[in-house]
Amino acid sequence: MFSEAETDPVLPKDKFKTQEARLRTALLKAQYDLLKKADRSLLIVVAGIDGAGKGATINLLNEWMDPRHIHTMAFGPPAESEAQRPPLWRYWNELPENGRIGIVFGSWYQPLLREAARKHPDADTLERHATHVRAFEAQLAANGVQVIKLWYHLSAKAQAERTERLLSSPETSWQVTPADRKVARKFKRLRSAAEVALTHTDVPYAPWVIVPSADESMRTVCTAETVLRALRRRGAPRVSQPSTPARPRITDRLARLDYAVHADKDEYDTELGLLQGRLARAVRSPKFDKHSLVLVFEGQDAAGKGGAIRRVTQALDARQFDITPVSAPAPHELARPYLWRFWRRIPSHGRVAIFDRSWYGRVLVERVEKFTPPTAWQRAYGEINDFERQLADSGAIVLKFWLAVTPDVQLERFQEREASPFKNFKITPDDWRNREKWQPYADAANEMMARTDSGHAPWHLISANDKRHARLQVLRHVVQALESQL
Amino acid sequence: MFSEAETDPVLPKDKFKTQEARLRTALLKAQYDLLKKADRSLLIVVAGIDGAGKGATINLLNEWMDPRHIHTMAFGPPAESEAQRPPLWRYWNELPENGRIGIVFGSWYQPLLREAARKHPDADTLERHATHVRAFEAQLAANGVQVIKLWYHLSAKAQAERTERLLSSPETSWQVTPADRKVARKFKRLRSAAEVALTHTDVPYAPWVIVPSADESMRTVCTAETVLRALRRRGAPRVSQPSTPARPRITDRLARLDYAVHADKDEYDTELGLLQGRLARAVRSPKFDKHSLVLVFEGQDAAGKGGAIRRVTQALDARQFDITPVSAPAPHELARPYLWRFWRRIPSHGRVAIFDRSWYGRVLVERVEKFTPPTAWQRAYGEINDFERQLADSGAIVLKFWLAVTPDVQLERFQEREASPFKNFKITPDDWRNREKWQPYADAANEMMARTDSGHAPWHLISANDKRHARLQVLRHVVQALESQL
Numbered sequence: 001m002f003s004e005a006e007t008d009p010v011l012p013k014d015k016f017k018t019q020e021a022r023l024r025t026a027l028l029k030a031q032y033d034l035l036k037k038a039d040r041s042l043l044i045v046v047a048g049i050d051g052a053g054k055g056a057t058i059n060l061l062n063e064w065m066d067p068r069h070i071h072t073m074a075f076g077p078p079a080e081s082e083a084q085r086p087p088l089w090r091y092w093n094e095l096p097e098n099g100r101i102g103i104v105f106g107s108w109y110q111p112l113l114r115e116a117a118r119k120h121p122d123a124d125t126l127e128r129h130a131t132h133v134r135a136f137e138a139q140l141a142a143n144g145v146q147v148i149k150l151w152y153h154l155s156a157k158a159q160a161e162r163t164e165r166l167l168s169s170p171e172t173s174w175q176v177t178p179a180d181r182k183v184a185r186k187f188k189r190l191r192s193a194a195e196v197a198l199t200h201t202d203v204p205y206a207p208w209v210i211v212p213s214a215d216e217s218m219r220t221v222c223t224a225e226t227v228l229r230a231l232r233r234r235g236a237p238r239v240s241q242p243s244t245p246a247r248p249r250i251t252d253r254l255a256r257l258d259y260a261v262h263a264d265k266d267e268y269d270t271e272l273g274l275l276q277g278r279l280a281r282a283v284r285s286p287k288f289d290k291h292s293l294v295l296v297f298e299g300q301d302a303a304g305k306g307g308a309i310r311r312v313t314q315a316l317d318a319r320q321f322d323i324t325p326v327s328a329p330a331p332h333e334l335a336r337p338y339l340w341r342f343w344r345r346i347p348s349h350g351r352v353a354i355f356d357r358s359w360y361g362r363v364l365v366e367r368v369e370k371f372t373p374p375t376a377w378q379r380a381y382g383e384i385n386d387f388e389r390q391l392a393d394s395g396a397i398v399l400k401f402w403l404a405v406t407p408d409v410q411l412e413r414f415q416e417r418e419a420s421p422f423k424n425f426k427i428t429p430d431d432w433r434n435r436e437k438w439q440p441y442a443d444a445a446n447e448m449m450a451r452t453d454s455g456h457a458p459w460h461l462i463s464a465n466d467k468r469h470a471r472l473q474v475l476r477h478v479v480q481a482l483e484s485q486l
Numbered sequence: 487m488f489s490e491a492e493t494d495p496v497l498p499k500d501k502f503k504t505q506e507a508r509l510r511t512a513l514l515k516a517q518y519d520l521l522k523k524a525d526r527s528l529l530i531v532v533a534g535i536d537g538a539g540k541g542a543t544i545n546l547l548n549e550w551m552d553p554r555h556i557h558t559m560a561f562g563p564p565a566e567s568e569a570q571r572p573p574l575w576r577y578w579n580e581l582p583e584n585g586r587i588g589i590v591f592g593s594w595y596q597p598l599l600r601e602a603a604r605k606h607p608d609a610d611t612l613e614r615h616a617t618h619v620r621a622f623e624a625q626l627a628a629n630g631v632q633v634i635k636l637w638y639h640l641s642a643k644a645q646a647e648r649t650e651r652l653l654s655s656p657e658t659s660w661q662v663t664p665a666d667r668k669v670a671r672k673f674k675r676l677r678s679a680a681e682v683a684l685t686h687t688d689v690p691y692a693p694w695v696i697v698p699s700a701d702e703s704m705r706t707v708c709t710a711e712t713v714l715r716a717l718r719r720r721g722a723p724r725v726s727q728p729s730t731p732a733r734p735r736i737t738d739r740l741a742r743l744d745y746a747v748h749a750d751k752d753e754y755d756t757e758l759g760l761l762q763g764r765l766a767r768a769v770r771s772p773k774f775d776k777h778s779l780v781l782v783f784e785g786q787d788a789a790g791k792g793g794a795i796r797r798v799t800q801a802l803d804a805r806q807f808d809i810t811p812v813s814a815p816a817p818h819e820l821a822r823p824y825l826w827r828f829w830r831r832i833p834s835h836g837r838v839a840i841f842d843r844s845w846y847g848r849v850l851v852e853r854v855e856k857f858t859p860p861t862a863w864q865r866a867y868g869e870i871n872d873f874e875r876q877l878a879d880s881g882a883i884v885l886k887f888w889l890a891v892t893p894d895v896q897l898e899r900f901q902e903r904e905a906s907p908f909k910n911f912k913i914t915p916d917d918w919r920n921r922e923k924w925q926p927y928a929d930a931a932n933e934m935m936a937r938t939d940s941g942h943a944p945w946h947l948i949s950a951n952d953k954r955h956a957r958l959q960v961l962r963h964v965v966q967a968l969e970s971q972l
Contacts, residue, residue: 024908032911055804059796066911067792067811074805080566105804171759174766174801273657280660306553310545315660318541318591319560325553422510425518425552 001195001210005153008214016217023224024064030231031065031101038099038335040144042230045107048152049190051159051180052213057152057223058103064224071096075106084292084349086390087111088136092343098144098335108133109197116193117186130200137206139383142239142376143337147206148230150223151198156187158214205237250450253461254442259406262466275475276315282482283316283352291486292347292396295478296358299403300441301431302413303464304471308403309354311471312478321352326361338362338380339387349395359384360400363448368440381451392456397485400457401474402445403464407438487681487696491639494700502703509710510550516717517551517587524585524821526630528716531593534638535676537645537666538699543638543709544589550710557582561592570778570835572876573597574622578829584630584821594619595683602679603672616686623692625869628725628862629823633692634716636709637684642673644700691723736936739947740928745892748952761961762801768968769802769838777972778833778882781964782844785889786927787917788899789950790957794889795840797957798964807838812847824848824866825873835881845870846886849934854926867937878942883971886943887960888931889950893924 011019034042046054062070073094082090088108096102112129115121137147154162163180166172183190202208209226213219263271282288295312297305313321324345333341339359347353362380366372391398405413414431417423434441453459460477464470497505520528532540548556559580568576574594582588598615601607623633640648649666652658669676688694695712699705749757768774781798783791799807810831819827825845833839848866852858877884891899900917903909920927939945946963950956 021908028908028911056800058804059800063792063796064908067809068813072804072809074803076805169759170763171756172763174763177803270657273655277656277658277660306549310549314542314545317560317663318544318558319562323553323558327554422507422514422550425514 001198002153002191005210005212006155007212008155008158009212009218010215011217011221013217016221019221019224023221023228027065027224027228027231030228031069034101034231035069035099038097040146040236041096041098041100041102041336042146042148042227043096043102043104043140044227044230045104045109045147045149046152047107047109047113047149048211048213049154049159049187049194050177050183051162052152052154052211053216053219054105054152056216057211057219058105060220061103061223061227065101069099070101070103072103073105075104075110081348084394085346086394088132088390089343089346089394091136092340095140095145095336095340097332108136109201112197112200113193116196117189119189121193121196126196126200130197133201134203135386137201137203138239139339139386140337141205141237142379143339144236145337146230146233146237148226149201149206149208150226151194151208151210152213152219153194153210154212154214156184159187160184162214205239248450250447252442252446253449254404254446257404257461257463259404259409259463259465261463261469263468263472265468268468268472271472272311272475275472275479276311278479278483279312279315279475282479282486283320285486287486288482289350290395292349293352293478293482294347294391294396294398295352295354296360296398296400297354297356297403298358298360298364298401298445299462299464300405300410301434302410302417302426303403303405304467305356305403307467308401308462308464308471308474309356311475312354316352320350321354322347323354323356326355326357339383342387346391346396358400359387360448360452364441364444367444368437381448384452385454385457388452388454388457397481398457399477399481400452400459401462401477402449402459403462403470403474405464407435409465410435487684488639488677491696491698492641493698494641494644495698495704496701497703497707499703502707505707505710509707509714513551513710513714513717516714517555520587520717521555521585524583526632526722527582527584527586527588527822528632528634528713529582529588529590529626530713530716531590531595531633531635532638533593533595533599533635534697534699535640535645535673535680536663536669537648538638538640538697539702539705540591540638542702543697543705544591546706547589547709547713551587555585556587556589558589559591561590561596567834570880571832572880574618574876575829575832575880577622578826581626581631581822581826583818594622595687598683598686599679602682603675605675607679607682612682612686616683619687620689621872623687623689624725625825625872626823627691627723628865629825630722631823632716632719632723634712635687635692635694636712637680637694637696638699638705639680639696640698640700642670645673646670648700691725734936736933738928738932739935740890740932743890743947743949745890745895745949745951747949747955749954749958751954754954754958757958758797758961761958761965762797764965764969765798765801765961768965768972769806771972773972774968775836776881778835779838779964779968780833780877780882780884781838781840782846782884782886783840783842783889784844784846784850784887784931785948785950786891786896787920788896788903788912789889789891790953791842791889793953794887794948794950794957794960795842797961798840802838806836807840808833809840809842812841812843825869828873832877832882844886845873846934846938849938850927850930853930854923867934870938871940871943874938874940874943883967884943885963885967886938886945887948887963888935888945889948889956889960891950893921895951896921 046058048054058072062072075090078090091104091108094102112126112133115125115129140147163176163184166176198208211219211222283293297309299305309323313323322345329338329341342359345353362372363377367377388398414427417427449459449461462470462473532544534540544558548558561576564576577590577594580588598612598619601611601615626633649662649670652662684694697705697708769779783795785791795809799809808831815824815827828845831839848858849863853863874884900913903913935945935947948956948959
């Protein structure tokens with residue numbers, strides 16, 4: 001795999017000059033084409049042997065192209081706020097907008113490379129890391145983020161010579177970092193770790209390119225050529241989704257629900273207070289410092305999501321929670337994978353994030369209203385399961401509620417809203433239109449619940465014709481989940 | 487000050503019902519008017535005696551208005567990432583867009599209130615905190631953020647009765663927090679602390695309103711009335727800027743600069759390496775863990791900012807710095823005070839933030855091109871000084887560079903850029919137009935340097951007709967500043 005790069009090929013100076021002029025012109029043009037079309041973004045992962053000149057090459061790339069449309073990001077060990085979220089959180093947060101280029105140092109390959117570089121790597125751990133990497137890149141590629149990965153490589157001899165040369169003069173000796181010195185001793189192990197990591201993750205939709213790095217000119221031209229090829233790509237790659245779950249049996253849960261249940265006023269007042277008390281105690285408990293709570297509220301219009309949410313937040317300290325009301329995505333959100341705007345809102349430990357509508361819009365309104373092609377929303381089930389799996393793995397307790405009403409009750413509430421001078425803002429022509437599509441929405445909801453119900457992020461279908469019953473049910477589930485998991 | 491609130495006035499139930507209907511309708515209308523006009527945002531600071539019902543009232547406000555356009559934020563003790571920036575950083579970050587409403591719990595009054603509540607408050611510390619608060623609110627008010635402040639108050643007796651009542655039943659006892667119990671013991675001291683804090687900060691452009699809170703109906707109606715009055719305000723308030731510095735003597739520093747200095751190629755290569763080595767060592771030093779570095783680059787077009795920046799970043803680890811290229815603000819940035827987008831980019835400790843153009847656009851391009859009225863850019867000098875003072879106080883080492891060229895050298899570089907297929911993207915009709923306004927830009931730069939040069943954030947005027955000289959000069963200043971301050 002590295003044999004060619006380890007011959008340390010050299011590009012003669014005069015050839016470099018010709019190449020430089022051609023490449024700079026072509027790169028700029030390709031960059032502006034991408035910016036204008038803005039049909040995707042390009043993410044360049046930079047990795048390789050320390051001291052291979054990654055940093056200098058990326059500096060040069062910024063000089064050759066228009067740096068205003070390139071975002072270079074570099075990640076070290078996770079900060080406290082990052083350690084409390086899924087490991088991919090910080091990469092999601094920084095995804096570039098369509099039309100732009102992102103360059104990533106210290107990428108999501110770190111755990112995989114670290115494991116592979118151990119004396120006795122664990123095969124299962126390796127495979128798990130590799131699976132996560134592939135799933136992430138597949139999701140990016142399928143959602144308009146083109147990914148290429150550069151591995152900077154040179155021979156052990158060239159590496160040692162470079163270090164020696166730099167150390168020989170005070171003008172350059174500072175360029176040798178402690179990591180560079182380590183490489184000399186551990187070259188063999190790093191090399192075989194890289195071999196493992198690259199083999200596990202070289203996929204057509206996110207290929208690895210090995211850049212021979214002993215010679216600066218060669219390294220530069222090879223990098224530029226690779227980026228140019230990527231920018232000139234036409235058409236999206238075929239992504240083989242690694243984790244499309246088998247289609248489960250879809251039952252009509254909405255039709256089978258008992259809509260007659262209700263709670264009496266007295267019973268309600270007492271139980272509400274008691275449940276809120278248990279909730280308040282749970283989120284104040286020191287055990288909650290290692291967890292977060294993510295609550296998703298979906299349901300038909302006028303099913304009472306807002307009221308149910310307020311009964312939850314009454315028990316919380318205002319400093320502890322955030323409510324995210326979700327409506328149609330803004331332009332800068334549309335210019336990124338659809339999960340991006342939700343990743344940005346996931347809570348740190350000790351906090352509660354409440355979503356009033358959510359990422360499930362992808363398989364509900366976007367499906368029914370045909371905003372998104374079928375391949376995309378069908379793929380979303382797997383992507384969402386993966387997202388929630390990551391949330392749960394990082395300590396989040398995830399609960400999802402569908403508040404269900406019957407058409408006649410919805411009609412009553414619509415009419416009541418229209419008649420009230422301070423509630424009529426809640427009802428729009430859209431609501432009436434959606435009502436016409438009752439069954440398509442119900443079908444979408446049933447399929448969604450069947451395909452995204454999981455032990456770590458369960459769906460709770462709530463009978464909501466009686467508001468009091470619905471509010472108590474929501475609180476019961478939240479309290480139960482917290483008390484059993486803390 | 488609190489005597490009226492401490493009579494614990496009550497609003498009869500029937501009166502409340504009438505008020506509620508009227509207020510909800512009026513509040514919604516006023517909220518939508520604000521959203522439509524979007525000429526400002528409204529920030530509501532919520533504070534008061536613990537257990538006065540702040541949280542419940544704000545919950546209700548969210549129910550009465552359209553919660554999608556209200557952002558409730560609550561701040562506890564600063565997290566690690568917050569402690570490494572100026573104390574106001576987290577509030578700046580969360581400023582709502584024009585047209586929207588923000589509600590703040592745990593506001594910038596915390597340090598002032600804490601000091602005032604000490605057994606023997608220090609008068610100087612009090613005054614310093616109060617000055618910071620007033621300056622911040624003045625800046626917000628002058629830049630399109632309307633601020634109102636609510637203090638929830640009740641008598642010691644009512645407070646004690648409330649606690650007792652809540653504790654008497656398991657359905658409500660959880661509502662009593664440890665803070666509530668403390669209040670009972672410390673009521674007197676909290677009360678006098680509040681008196682001090684409010685007296686020091688009750689200003690016409692950001693007034694305090696005391697909300698009688700013993701009775702829920704009274705508390706609710708009073709809150710709603712206050713918010714309604716604020717939403718209905720016409721015209722901006724007169725802000726008496728607390729810190730407009732006297733107009734200094736403005737010297738024509740640009741004209742007096744020696745443009746003939748230059749560096750020889752050999753000398754340049756050697757010194758560049760040595761300076762970069764010193765820079766690399768400085769930012770890797772453990773002492774830098776308590777500091778950050780903020781570099782501002784301004785200058786005429788084609789003065790060589792990009793090249794100078796790259797000579798700095800060559801010495802840095804890619805994981806350690808961010809470059810922010812500054813161009814015209816985007817719509818969501820225009821909808822907030824102009825410093826907002828820069829606050830969001832200030833570095834945590836151990837990091838380097840480089841601005842390729844900066845907040846000084848306010849007093850350069852916005853002044854010369856008349857994008858901003860004179861009162862606003864004249865006010866900006868003081869606001870910028872205040873901003874940089876806060877950066878320095880939080881550990882940032884701030885350096886500002888003006889790279890100066892003469893018109894003939896600029897012309898040469900423009901022509902060279904136009905002739906090069908991979909540099910002509912750097913030159914636009916705007917550049918030629920700006921060139922026509924050479925003197926107005928020079929005047930603006932001279933005044934800017936005179937009015938914002940400070941010990942903690944000095945301007946360095948760099949002779950840049952010779953690029954090598956300019957790059958060395960920049961590095962010399964950076965290295966000197968780091969070595970003397972670490």
